[in-house]
Amino acid sequence: xxxxxxxxxxxxxxxxxxxxxxxxxxxxxxxxxxxxxxxxxxxxxxxxxxxxxxxxxxxxxxxxxxxxxxxxxxxxxxxxxxxxxxxxxxxxxxxxxxxxxxxxxxxxxxxxxxxxxxxxxxxxxxxxxxxxxxxxxxxxxxxxxxxxxxxxxxxxxxxxxxxxxxxxxxxxxxxxxxxxxxxxxxxxxxxxxxxxxxxxxxxxxxxxxxxxxxxxxxxxxxxxxxxxxxxxxxxxxxxxxxxxxxxxxxxxxxxxxxxxxxxxxxxxxxxxxxxxxxxxxxxxxxx
Amino acid sequence: xxxxxxxxxxxxxxxxxxxxxxxxxxxxxxxxxxxxxxxxxxxxxxxxxxxxxxxxxxxxxxxxxxxxxxxxxxxxxxxxxxxxxxxxxxxxxxxxxxxxxxxxxxxxxxxxxxxxxxxxxxxxxxxxxxxxxxxxxxxxxxxxxxxxxxxx
Amino acid sequence: xxxxxxxxxxxxxxxxxxxxxxxxxxxxxxxxxxxxxxxxxxxxxxxxxxxxxxxxxxxxxxxxxxxxxxxxxxxxxxxxxxxxxxxxxxxxxxxxxxxxxxxxxxxxxxxxxxxxxxxxxxxxxxxxxxxxxxxxxxxxxxxxxxxxxxxxxxxxxxxxxxxxxxxxxxxxxxxxxxxxxxxxxxxxxxxxxxxxxxxxxxxxxxxxxxxxxxxxxxxxxxxxxxxxxxxxxxxxxxxxxxxxxxxxxxxxxxxxxxxxxxxxxxxxxxxxxxxxxxxxxxxxxxxxxxxxxxxxxxxxxxxxxxxxxxxxxxxxxxxxxxxxxxxxxxxxxxxxxx
Numbered sequence: 101x102x103x104x105x106x107x108x109x110x111x112x113x114x115x116x117x118x119x120x121x122x123x124x125x126x127x128x129x130x131x132x133x134x135x136x137x138x139x140x141x142x143x144x145x146x147x148x149x150x151x152x153x154x155x156x157x158x159x160x161x162x163x164x165x166x167x168x169x170x171x172x173x174x175x176x177x178x179x180x181x182x183x184x185x186x187x188x189x190x191x192x193x194x195x196x197x198x199x200x201x202x203x204x205x206x207x208x209x210x211x212x213x214x215x216x217x218x219x220x221x222x223x224x225x226x227x228x229x230x231x232x233x234x235x236x237x238x239x240x241x242x243x244x245x246x247x248x249x250x251x252x253x254x255x256x257x258x259x260x261x262x263x264x265x266x267x268x269x270x271x272x273x274x275x276x277x278x279x280x281x282x283x284x285x286x287x288x289x290x291x292x293x294x295x296x297x298x299x300x301x302x303x304x305x306x307x308x309x310x311x312x313x314x315x316x317x318x319x320x321x322x323x324x325x326x327x328x329x330x331x332x333x334x335x336x337x338x339x340x341x342x343x344x345x346x347x348x349x350x351x352x353x354x355x356x357x358x359x360x361x362x363x364x365x366x367x368x369x370x371x372x373x374x375x376x377x378x379x380x381x382x383x384x385x386x387x
Numbered sequence: 388x389x390x391x392x393x394x395x396x397x398x399x400x401x402x403x404x405x406x407x408x409x410x411x412x413x414x415x416x417x418x419x420x421x422x423x424x425x426x427x428x429x430x431x432x433x434x435x436x437x438x439x440x441x442x443x444x445x446x447x448x449x450x451x452x453x454x455x456x457x458x459x460x461x462x463x464x465x466x467x468x469x470x471x472x473x474x475x476x477x478x479x480x481x482x483x484x485x486x487x488x489x490x491x492x493x494x495x496x497x498x499x500x501x502x503x504x505x506x507x508x509x510x511x512x513x514x515x516x517x518x519x520x521x522x523x524x525x526x527x528x529x530x531x532x533x534x535x536x537x538x539x
Numbered sequence: 540x541x542x543x544x545x546x547x548x549x550x551x552x553x554x555x556x557x558x559x560x561x562x563x564x565x566x567x568x569x570x571x572x573x574x575x576x577x578x579x580x581x582x583x584x585x586x587x588x589x590x591x592x593x594x595x596x597x598x599x600x601x602x603x604x605x606x607x608x609x610x611x612x613x614x615x616x617x618x619x620x621x622x623x624x625x626x627x628x629x630x631x632x633x634x635x636x637x638x639x640x641x642x643x644x645x646x647x648x649x650x651x652x653x654x655x656x657x658x659x660x661x662x663x664x665x666x667x668x669x670x671x672x673x674x675x676x677x678x679x680x681x682x683x684x685x686x687x688x689x690x691x692x693x694x695x696x697x698x699x700x701x702x703x704x705x706x707x708x709x710x711x712x713x714x715x716x717x718x719x720x721x722x723x724x725x726x727x728x729x730x731x732x733x734x735x736x737x738x739x740x741x742x743x744x745x746x747x748x749x750x751x752x753x754x755x756x757x758x759x760x761x762x763x764x765x766x767x768x769x770x771x772x773x774x775x776x777x778x779x780x781x782x783x784x785x786x787x788x789x790x791x792x793x794x795x796x797x798x799x800x801x802x803x804x805x806x807x808x809x810x811x812x813x814x815x816x817x818x819x820x821x822x823x824x825x826x827x828x829x830x831x832x833x834x835x836x837x838x839x840x841x842x843x844x845x846x847x848x849x850x851x852x853x854x855x856x857x858x859x860x861x862x863x864x865x866x867x868x869x870x871x872x873x874x875x876x877x
Contacts (some may be wrong), residue, residue: 109498112518113506120513140497140522145489146535148447149477151398151470153535160525189398202532206525255453265457266660287774288661291417291452298485299448303421307450370513407706409743413787415661415771419794426792458661458771460707 104165105133108179115326117370121355158186163210177325180218181252237363240280246315278361294327308335389437399467412455441476497522541875547648549577551849554864560606583681586724587751624844644844651808654704694800696737705807715807808854
């Protein structure tokens with residue numbers, strides 16, 4: 101059964117490296133996906149202004165997947181969080197009716213049947229760490245990885261049910277499956293601060309720097325969200341300008357690490373595109 | 388203003404009176420550490436007391452990290468209460484221009500930004516499928532029906 | 540005359556057995572641990588009056604043992620209980636084998652189990668050696684010691700965190716009654732013996748009823764610092780040299796990072812293991828909290844001849860346990876007379 105591929109609105113334009121590496125991984129594991137070209141913003145940007153609009157925007161996307169009888173794979177933490185929350189809210193009949201009254205006017209209806217998965221859930225729960233291990237062609241044992249999960253893949257735990265928020269283990273297991281070394285962070289994972297950017301640039305970058313420094317001495321930091329990617333990647337460049345700190349840890353997506361471990365060449369994984377912190381030190385270590 | 392009568396319109400705010408002001412939320416809030424004027428516990432207290440100042444700019448500083456939500460021993464869901472406050476502030480025309488602008492773009496093209504030529508080229512180089520220019524008129528229509536466009 | 544079976548050899552069970560033996564009523568006191576005393580035997584001096592726990596226990600136990608009408612069975616686990624008033628039959632598993640006890644009424648004095656804080660990961664219990672429970676601290680002090688597990692040295696500062704496993708929807712919603720009292724008491728005891736040790740208590744509300752309020756005042760006068768806050772987290776710093784507690788002081792809105800050498804979690808009370816099965820065997824109900832339910836008034840249940848006393852129906856302080864132990868003994872005696 102195919103999944104509706106939902107990259108959200110940020111990844112296709114600002115983090116195509118995540119998209120291209122994710123598509124490569126999906127192909128490798130024969131996970132059938134379908135692009136729905138009417139998929140748009142999940143609605144998270146409207147949340148501070150009107151929660152009901154966010155719910156309706158998210159419901160619209162879920163309805164599009166439902167119309168094709170598919171479940172949704174989301175790549176971005178923010179999308180995963182917003183769509184999951186919407187799915188949870190739509191379980192209540194009164195809310196669902198209110199949303200459907202509006203969706204009717206754009207020719208859609210939502211039942212709340214299409215499930216929402218984060219891409220990593222498909223990899224961990226449906227493919228499994230053992231299957232990933234079997235397919236590894238390039239051993240990553242010289243690579244030290246710091247995992248930055250991001251806030252919206254783990255929390256709120258009563259809605260997402262993905263992993264333990266305080267001590268997550270699933271991403272770590274998937275990284276270990278490539279034989280890379282997971283370096284535990286120093287303290288609880290710090291939010292990347294991307295939503296603080298419109299209000300206070302300095303504080304926002306301070307968050308990003310803290311999140312990077314917490315990971316310690318690693319060859320790369322893995323992120324699961326384009327927001328975290330931009331913050332931790334660009335944030336290290338800004339760290340020099342704003343706080344006079346020199347940080348140089350490449351920030352990559354798990355699909356890029358996995359792609360390298362599967363033997364896919366780095367260009368096809370977007371590792372020489374949008375990354376502001378160059379990934380060549382990492383790539384040298386891999387080969 | 389007294390936000391309490393409006394709380395029933397906002398999702399997840401029904402546990403507000405369970406708050407006993409223990410301060411776990413503010414204690415763990417990453418924003419409070421850098422911008423001490425943002426104090427979640429205080430925001431919840433102001434809502435309970437019926438005296439929240441919706442013109443306060445710090446209301447918008449929440450990064451939705453969900454730490455207060457997870458740690459609260461009374462499931463008050465402080466994050467949703469802050470969102471209720473900003474939603475109310477928006478209705479009164481007090482939202483920051485930056486947030487409103489982001490949303491205007493979403494209504495225009497269905498994404499957080501327009502497709503730039505650089506982005507188009509990058510996608511082509513990587514062999515990614517071409518994107519539809521303007522995703523859908525649905526966003527504009529929905530925003531009109533929910534009342535979002537009125538405030539923008 | 541008749542006989543009473545008392546389940547639980549803590550302070551409540553001992554009090555009931557003591558009173559019943561004074562009345563010359565045949566009593567069997569059953570305790571599943573090897574020693575009598577329940578949770579109280581972990582304490583040296585008790586709160587709020589400072590009496591020694593051993594004094595509260597030993598004299599009464601001596602008198603019970605000297606009574607010909609009373610039997611004490613320790614290391615005895617209840618495997619089944621059947622029947623109804625006045626014919627209860629209990630089957631006990633002891634080290635010597637199985638023992639059957641018949642009785643006309645039963646007093647359930649099974650007490651409470653100290654809350655296990657392992658699930659509260661952000662406080663570092665189980666992760667950092669110097670984060671301990673108040674129970675562990677009480678035992679240390681009773682043995683005349685106060686040391687950090689990490690280096691065996693005396694701590695320069697001790698910080699209590701209140702309401703661990705109490706007043707919390709994630710663990711237990713109720714207030715465990717005695718944690719504020721024991722924290723204030725332990726803090727004062729430490730300050731008396733180690734005057735140079737810095738003491739802090741992080742609380743949400745201080746609940747020290749009646750004369751225990753004077754203990755709270757005494758603690759403050761001795762220099763114990765009180766911060767109104769439920770902390771966000773505890774972290775170890777600088778190679779475990781000290782722990783840092785991050786919290787918002789809700790009385791002045793300051794975000795604080797308190798360095799301390801020993802963190803004490805003031806754990807609450809959980810229902811003891813086996814409460815559900817005992818309730819169904821006796822055909823009595825449990826409250827939502829998991830503790831046994833009293834009907835109409837303290838010590839009575841919905842079943843004739845089955846009485847509950849002490850923390851078995853919800854955490855209580857020592858004097859309430861003693862009072863209920865005596866009340867249950869009196870009610871059991873009244874029933875036997877009928």
